[in-house]
Amino acid sequence: MVPLRDNNPTSIVPYVTYGLIAVNILVFFYEITLNPRQLESFFQLYAVVPRQLSADLQGYSIGQPFPEWATLFTSQFLHGGFLHVAGNMLFLWIFGNNVEDRLGHIKYLIFYLACGALAALTQWFFSPASTIPSLGASGAIAGVMGAYILRFPQAEVLTLIPLGFFFWTVRIPAFFFLGFWFLQQALYGVANLGVAANIGMEGGGIAYWAHAGGFVFGAILGPLLGLMDDR
DSSP states (O other): OEEEEESOOOSSOOHHHHHHHHHHHHHHHHHTTSOHHHHHHHHHHHSBOHHHHHHHHTTOOOOOSSOGGGHHHHGGGOOSSHHHHHHHHHHHHHHHHHHHHHHOHHHHHHHHHHHHHHHHHHHHHHOTTOOSOBOOSHHHHHHHHHHHHHHOTTOEEEEEEEETTEEEEEEEEHHHHHHHHHHHHHHHHHHTTTSOOOSSOTTSOOOHHHHHHHHHHHHHHHHHTTTTOOO
16 A cells, blocks of 8 residues: 555644655765665665674674764665655655644654664664664654554545556545554564564565554654644
């Protein structure tokens, strides 16, 4: 299922959401200028490498010029392919503006980055010895979706459903669309326990625990930051 838009208007211009989308796209454009060796080095330096994070948290030197803890944030702006960044930005475009509208620009930015970092830590918890770089905005966007389902469960999402060679569009309440998405991530996460995974890298796996963790943390942090407050 592919979301196309929701029927949930906003009362503000979502500058932070637009800015996040722009930064993600600009970083991706930079990535495609790199040759394979340069790109691998770039990911090793700025993506979350669970084994390196584990060593750093235990006080061991990993010989990297960039602090490993900071990759919990920089990794959120890296992507492994066009479909990866395009899919993430589509979800952020649809769901991010409404959450920003409720939280306000500054709290929304803090919320977004915190969800992304906590999502990465969730995946690290389940695969602390992995050497595969974990990257992508998926965990942060999952947090946005976790907040959205709480605040706007009845909002309708126009959804594209492929049926063989045909495509069908239906309006699905956000509670069912996002609830089904979360259930998928949780089930896949359980099914892949013990399997090294990364976030959206072409030819690799998907960090389902990062998605599920981001969703849960979004549902927790959102209300703490005023998501449910009436205006």
